[in-house]
Amino acid sequence: MLTRKLLRAAPRQQPSICPLCSTRALIAPPRLRPLSTTASLQKPKRKPKYPNIAIDKLIKVIRKVPSKNNTSKAEGAALNHRSRRQLKKRLTRAEARDARKALRAAEKAKSKAQDAGAGEALSLKEAMLRGRSGDAAKVEEAEERPKKHKDPLASLPTETITSDSLEFKPVDHEIPPIPKLSYGLDRVLFNPGVYRLQDPRSRVYNFDPYLEKIMPATEFDYSALTEYKTSSKDKELLAITEREGTKFTGSTSSMTGALQHFHFLLSHNRPLLLSQLSRNFPLSSSSKGVTSPKSKHEPSEAALGKFSKITRGPSAIFLRRKNGIYAIDADKAYDTPNIMSWLGHSLEKLLTSSRDEFEKFRRTNTGAAPTEDDSGRCFHYSKLGNFLMRSQLDAHDTRLPGTGVFDLKTRAVVSIRMDHKQYETGAGYQLRYDQGEWESFEREFYDMTRATMLKYSLQVRMGRMDGIFVAYHNIERIFGFQYLSLSDMDRVLHGQQDTCLGDQEFKLSISLLDKLLQRSIEKYPESSIRLHFETRTEVNTPYMYVFAEPVTEEEADAIQSQKNELVKAFEREHIHGIRDEKPVLSSEQPETDSNSTPKSAASPETSATSETSESPAAAPEDPASSVPEHFTGWMLSVSSRVNDTPVTRPRKLTPEDNWELKYHIKELSPELAARRYKELTNRRKVMFSSRNEELDKQLRSYRAVIQRYSEKGRKWRLEQDEIEKVKGKVVYRPMGPGSE
Secondary structure, three states: OHHHHHHHHOOOOOOOOOHHHHHHHHOOOOOOOOOOOOOHHHOOOOOOOOOOOOHHHHHHHHHHOOOOOOHHHHHHHHHHOOOHHHHHHHOOHHHHHHHHHHHHHHHHHHHHHHHHOOOOOOOHHHHHHOOOOOHHHHHHHHHHOOOOOOOOOOOOOOEEEEHHHOOOEEOOOOOOOOOOOOOOHHHHHHOOOEEEOEOOOOOEEOOOHHHOEOOOHHHEOHHHOOOOOOHHHOHHHHHHHHHHOOOEEEEHHHHHHHHHHHHHHHOOOOOEEOOOOOOOOOOOHHHHOOOOOOOOOOOOHHHEEOOOHHHHOOEEEEEEEEOOEEEEEEOOOOOOOOHHHHHHHHHHHHHOOOHHHHHOOEOOOOOOOOOOOHHHHOEEEEEEOOEEEEEEOOEEOOOOOOOOEEEEEEEEOHHHHHOHHHHHHHOOOOOOEOOOOOOEHHHHHHHHHHHOHHHHHHHHHHOOOOEEEEEEEOOOEEEEEEEEEHHHHHHHHOOOOOOHHHHHHHHHHHHHHHHHHHHHHHHOOOOEEEEEEEEEOOOOOOEEEEEEEEEOHHHHHHHHOOOHHHHHHHHHHHOOOOOOOOOOOOOOOOOOOOOOOOOOOOOOOOOOHHHOOOOOOOOOOOHHHOOOOOOEEEEEEEEEEEOOEEEOOOOOOOOOOOEEEEEEEEEOOHHHHHHHHHHHHHHHHHHHOOOOHHHHHHHHHHHHHHHHHHHHHHHHHHHHHHHHHHHOOEEOOOOOOOOO
């Protein structure tokens, strides 16, 4: 009986005669959960059912072509499921086959239409939509059409300015002879890219080897150079300003800090175009992340970068009242002396003087003390609206376009810029390669684009120059030279080589600065004014904060001179023999290089505050660190229209395009202004403070890497010097027929 019941209970699919086997079949084995957490990873991946057809095209085709088997299922899968993975699962083989047939038919129709040459070229989308009518096609086309940019100031009262209504014109003035490049360096002006001082492969010098070793700052007689005058102390500049009937005057060095923030505002925080860098150059993640909206007109993210933190940080100026005229002086509250600013003067003299003439500036020279010629008084004066601008002229070549004038810039290597206080330890760093993350000209160019190129381009425009001549060095040696025209810089800064976009932005920036300064002097008509500028770019629509604070002449002088003792101490230690009573020298475009923020894949996003000197303990506290009793704050917002179309920012602008700029200036309430002013001044203070333990900790490993390269580079340089002692130095000279 038991055997019969067990046989009846056994599954019919597997009849068994044995009672024991029948019993085992009735008992289900326990289903255990695998202990291994990687069990799911060991499962074979499912291959896509239809690898021969792109899923994007499949979605579009399924919307248009009904399936033979199940039309509603195919359309529902395409319209109701956003996930591509889910769509693959829902489609049947018949539906995919129908889709591929429709796609081939559409491509064939397009090919026939193009071969026949009838009408305009037929796109694949048009071929697939041919024969369709109704609202579905219109809705699809509307979805794919790019959306228009909404005007953020549409609901606010605004005013409009255009660059066509602004005229940037030169002021007639007698100019002494402008210096020219020496040692045959003018060849660099007409050869794009870096021109090495010595070819590393053949060891042939392209220029006089005398240029290679830099005269130490302790051996150069800086007292023989012409004294630099700030805008408020330049009587000739003030006289020309009064004669021209303008209200404001300033120099390139005093105005570019504030004008940089107008670029961030008007360009909607345009990212840097770094497509000229090599593919293998490691852009840091911090330099790639830009807040600008995606657009088909923009290059890929890999080719973009952003400015360093210190470049984007707050800027301040003084508006010094002089007999009804206002002179703009740069705020020196956080300025610190460094070796690069001094070497900038001596290297400029080296590049424009003969060897014999330059040797006269050596302290050990037994001859008569040198006297500088009139080259220190070569200026261009330009006028735009209520502004008169002064620009010092460094060098000139009649073969260059326009005025033929260009600026001289000396660029110290990354090891010096990152720690200029300990510059002796970084002087072994070499530039040996064209490309690469370290010891390369490419690295120096990349750092320059993020830190100082915007300032350089503004100075070139203010001085009506053609470009800049850059000399790369490590304090001890010069490695090479490069000439960058204004078009080259605009390609990086504005995304195009046509200078019309940068020219128009410059004029609009000066006009907006004019309007803000007018409001400031209306608020405080009988006083000098200290102004702070900062553009906030971390939002979708950038805006600018401007704060005006009335100051007495005594207060302004106290702020400007609070680092004098630090400067004198630096002179005694690093510039031996400089008399304390001699005014501090400063170039029209001071080449401190301390504002650069070198970045790499291994370096953190920092403001490079380590490159600025620490404020002495006895220095008076910056009055801006606390909210002043009397001050006013404004918020400036802008929006752009190109050819009557609202745009985020102008792109690929041509001289025929019409760029209109709408702006809205809102005065902040006292409570909000006080809060924002304190936040701004604190950001500025932290940015320049070297007593930042967190930042110092972040830079510690980065500096250690640079130090290793400096030590290795010094050993390599000693080996090269020994080789040259044996082989001698070979200097390039033209050879062959027709070379004379």
